[in-house]
Amino acid sequence: MHYQPLHDALFSWYQTHGRHDLPWRNTRDPYPIYLSEIMLQQTQVATVLERFYFPFLERFPTLKSVAEAPEEAVLKAWQGLGYYTRARNLHACAKACDGTLPGSAAELEQLPGIGKSTARAVAAFAYHEPVAILDANVKRIIHRFFALASPTPKTLWEKTDALLDAARPYDYNQAMMDLGATVCTPKAPECAVCPLASGCRGKTDPTAYPEPKKKKAVPHHARYALVQLHKGKIGLMLRKEKLLGGLWGFVQQDTAPEVHELLGTARHAYSHFKLTLSACLVEGDLPGCDGWFSLEEIAALPLSKIDETILAMVKHRFETV
């Protein structure tokens, strides 16, 4: 209520500086809105926009088409975007609601892969439900606006609810995200042009909020990837653990195989460890594979980034014999 002047300033700023051309805005179809929210979790707008959003919608025009497809096809469309639990949950969600998303945040939050923030985002953007979101951008603004160094999640949700303009939930939430993304940035926020500055308690020292988190040491693993050849086919395993689960890839082991040809070395930084893989060409029907494929068949399978890198080494090896 007493935030009315700030809301007015926010909307005025949003009208001029908001990212109004994003394709998942200006629609009330919950599916593309939901899809964008899932793709954008921990992922930058440019990545989603330039490489994944439109191809995915072309392959799966409706949530019903997702529900009717095999999980592997959804993972293939997700390949390269990372955090593949999102794709598995997207498929599970589509099946759980049979291709029709429910009409409220409370119901959306019951579906797999939809937490409180995503549920509220879809409800606010598709149904104009008066709920506030708390994504990374809004969270940073809330920390600074209320000068909270290390609040509990409960406090953050209370504060984001308190700041909501319930009369305009769509514009309010979009404006807050844009403000966090372009003005109230992690480093060097531009308080001088911020429409919320007059009410912000953290503006004298914005980078003190939130409190910087302690960094942990990132482990580094060195392993061997087996490129197994047998009767003209390549042996791959179907990963079943949480890391890259549902994707196909080369069998890995901690020690070098007895006889092998080194194809090359690939490095990759995952979210919580680093990996160096030495790709070893080995002959014969070794254990550990779930399937044998030609190069053409592999092209249709979902693979992780580092497995694609190794696959490129294999192609190069046999093109230059």
Next chain:
DNA sequence: GAAGCGTGGCG
């Protein structure tokens, strides 16, 4: 509450 979970871009 903390850890696990991908990838790409940037300084």
Next chain:
DNA sequence: TCGCCAAGCTT
């Protein structure tokens, strides 16, 4: 080369 960060959810 490296650390940080980007529309979080699950366990």
